Amino acid sequence: MPATAKQPALSLTFVCLALLLLLPWQCATTDFGPERGEVRYDPSAPAAPLLSSYGFFSNLNGEWTPNDALIPYALVSPLFTDYAEKSRYVYIPEGEQAKYHDEEVFDFPTGTALIKTFWYPSEDGSERWIETRLLLKRAAGWEALPYIWREDGSDAELKVAGGRSKVSLQRMGQSSLDIDYVIPNKNQCKGCHSFDGRLESIGPKTRNLNRDLEYRSGRRNQLDYWLEAGLLDRLPPPESRAALADYLNEQEPLHDRAMAYLEINCGHCHRPEGPANTSGLYLSTLEERPAQLGICKSPVAAGKGSGGFKYDIVPGVPDSSILLYRMLHDDPGVRMPELGRSVVHAEGVQLISDWIAAMEGSCAQP
Amino acid sequence: MKISRLFLKLPCAGLCALALLFHSCAGGVAEDQIISAADFTEDILLERLINAEEGELITLGEGEFRFTRSISLDAVSGVTLAGAGADKTILSFSGQSDGAEGLMVTADNFSVQDLAIIDAAGDAIKIKDGSNVKIQRVRVAWSGGPKASNGAYGLYPVGCDGVLVEDSEVSDASDAGIYVGQSKNIVVRNNRVHQNVAGIEIENSFDAEVYGNVCTDNTGGILVFDLPELPVKNGRGVKVYNNEVRDNNFPNFAPEGNMVGIVPAGTGMLVMSTRGVEVYDNQIEGHYTFSVAVASYLINNKPYDDPGYDPYPDDIVIRNNNIVQPQAQPDLSRELGVLLNTLFAEGTYPEILVDGIEPPDRKLNLCIKNNGEVSIATLDAGNNYAGLHLDPSPYACNSETASP
Numbered sequence: 001m002p003a004t005a006k007q008p009a010l011s012l013t014f015v016c017l018a019l020l021l022l023l024p025w026q027c028a029t030t031d032f033g034p035e036r037g038e039v040r041y042d043p044s045a046p047a048a049p050l051l052s053s054y055g056f057f058s059n060l061n062g063e064w065t066p067n068d069a070l071i072p073y074a075l076v077s078p079l080f081t082d083y084a085e086k087s088r089y090v091y092i093p094e095g096e097q098a099k100y101h102d103e104e105v106f107d108f109p110t111g112t113a114l115i116k117t118f119w120y121p122s123e124d125g126s127e128r129w130i131e132t133r134l135l136l137k138r139a140a141g142w143e144a145l146p147y148i149w150r151e152d153g154s155d156a157e158l159k160v161a162g163g164r165s166k167v168s169l170q171r172m173g174q175s176s177l178d179i180d181y182v183i184p185n186k187n188q189c190k191g192c193h194s195f196d197g198r199l200e201s202i203g204p205k206t207r208n209l210n211r212d213l214e215y216r217s218g219r220r221n222q223l224d225y226w227l228e229a230g231l232l233d234r235l236p237p238p239e240s241r242a243a244l245a246d247y248l249n250e251q252e253p254l255h256d257r258a259m260a261y262l263e264i265n266c267g268h269c270h271r272p273e274g275p276a277n278t279s280g281l282y283l284s285t286l287e288e289r290p291a292q293l294g295i296c297k298s299p300v301a302a303g304k305g306s307g308g309f310k311y312d313i314v315p316g317v318p319d320s321s322i323l324l325y326r327m328l329h330d331d332p333g334v335r336m337p338e339l340g341r342s343v344v345h346a347e348g349v350q351l352i353s354d355w356i357a358a359m360e361g362s363c364a365q366p
Numbered sequence: 367m368k369i370s371r372l373f374l375k376l377p378c379a380g381l382c383a384l385a386l387l388f389h390s391c392a393g394g395v396a397e398d399q400i401i402s403a404a405d406f407t408e409d410i411l412l413e414r415l416i417n418a419e420e421g422e423l424i425t426l427g428e429g430e431f432r433f434t435r436s437i438s439l440d441a442v443s444g445v446t447l448a449g450a451g452a453d454k455t456i457l458s459f460s461g462q463s464d465g466a467e468g469l470m471v472t473a474d475n476f477s478v479q480d481l482a483i484i485d486a487a488g489d490a491i492k493i494k495d496g497s498n499v500k501i502q503r504v505r506v507a508w509s510g511g512p513k514a515s516n517g518a519y520g521l522y523p524v525g526c527d528g529v530l531v532e533d534s535e536v537s538d539a540s541d542a543g544i545y546v547g548q549s550k551n552i553v554v555r556n557n558r559v560h561q562n563v564a565g566i567e568i569e570n571s572f573d574a575e576v577y578g579n580v581c582t583d584n585t586g587g588i589l590v591f592d593l594p595e596l597p598v599k600n601g602r603g604v605k606v607y608n609n610e611v612r613d614n615n616f617p618n619f620a621p622e623g624n625m626v627g628i629v630p631a632g633t634g635m636l637v638m639s640t641r642g643v644e645v646y647d648n649q650i651e652g653h654y655t656f657s658v659a660v661a662s663y664l665i666n667n668k669p670y671d672d673p674g675y676d677p678y679p680d681d682i683v684i685r686n687n688n689i690v691q692p693q694a695q696p697d698l699s700r701e702l703g704v705l706l707n708t709l710f711a712e713g714t715y716p717e718i719l720v721d722g723i724e725p726p727d728r729k730l731n732l733c734i735k736n737n738g739e740v741s742i743a744t745l746d747a748g749n750n751y752a753g754l755h756l757d758p759s760p761y762a763c764n765s766e767t768a769s770p
Binding site: 333 | 465
């Protein structure tokens, strides 16, 4: 039956549906544009009980698909979280921009959302989504919210107390390992995301975004893309932009890889503005004082975390270095990082071990 | 003055009476708001703490509350976490597999009182960067007794301004029972600490009063330390008085590498690299290695790289303590004990030690007097003990206080 004037409501619905169906196709050709999707995130509204309420993801034929207004991003060197895969998106309200910074994370406008989903591949090749962590920029600052996906994938629920999830970890060449994946609670989020006592994002800074990413429109440097997409207020020329090493890339210098690894896995706490500042151990690529990097540094409040060793790093002797000891252990009172890791990161351990082994000097007494 | 106080008190008393009339419980908290141990799951307390509002009182009833994860409070000021008593409300972390502390607090005006924290995976209570924080009538222990695998600190305020730790009991900590670090304006009083490596430790801190405590059977009773390479250092102003420090001869069980690992069993008090320290009117009794020592960080022969750090103890007063030291063998498992054993004949171990390491550019102001019939040894550790002597005269003084 042709649409007639008698059924205006129905025909309007039909047109809307058709438009909605067309939308993904249109977007395949443009990465951003006037049809930016229906994000329903109001930075002044309280946290929603269900992730779907924000409209960051749409359920298309049973699959949760990021809204077109979300820009995917990746880090040069990411934090290790029990071998979880992570998908990261940034949402910045239309017409707003983040302020560029050389060294620290960008200053994002109110209304920004950083959306990070942690998932593991299932045996059938599908993605098993465990949790989606939101960092929402309110007028008063960032708020961190953990959403845990239901077993049936129908939605993710806000759980400020976090939780646990049994995960069967498939590692290449190894038998599967059952782990008790821990979803941090809201306060633990800040245990890492803390800068001078306030909540701050960690990843999106120049040196850790400075890499290429495959966009639907082709491969681009992320910073260039952000500028062109209007997400950034300015950007210095490529030669003036810092870049972190990719710690998994063995073609890059060992020292740079090790420092990149320590910075992203430890440096958010172990910096003068971070939660572990009272340790005096600062693991940032910007730190240059050997003692503050742990070289021949006595621990302060390590307790059993010292493993019976005297110094954080003993040049040339990884097996006597507390830093490595704490990466190798999973007792919650020993392990480092304190949160987000229950299994040993074999590749990270190898890297830091190689780095310490290659160091010259000794902790001779003065 | 008196009149105005009375004026203020009268309406207040009236209000309180009214409040009591309308609420059935005398404690001021309605029964249905008390978190009960029956049907308790850790998320109940986690969520209360995460969603806490400013000034909120969170009350736990009697019984055992079991946790597999750290509990924490962040940024909300004025929260009180209260139990029904240190022997009645037990927070057990024996099943903890996540988080490095039992309770972790980063908030101002926080109080925790009348409960016990047992078997934390790491430190039992850590409070970081808080102003005016209080720990009262809290008990901390590890049920397996003193072990290297226990958490480092029992009660651990760090980076705080305004700290009160009182009427609490800590045992079995593998570093210090009560440890206040990188803080200022500190009172630690009337606590009982036993079978820890260090009973009480004040480190890299300013303006602390430590009094009325009973420190027994630890490796070392009370330590006042200052360490290099930390953001807050060169601490000053620690008064230690009216404490009972007795029989701290427990074998050191700290994992090596920790500063406190150097402390020999049989240590009464050790003041290291801190300025403005007064130790007076204490009962210091029954220590096998020494009763009181004043030392520089340099005696450890540990390398450090910190030009801004002052390793010398200065403006120290040790007076009017009642010191009773048995003539026993010092702890030969630690360098300092071995050293004493080498330097002194059996039966002549001194009660008070000064390492004698002097800065090149100034004379240290050390005052030691009226401690009864004790010998004071200056080790001259900076010159390979060449100038070792037992002459107390360098420490004679008129001053009663540690002001320079």
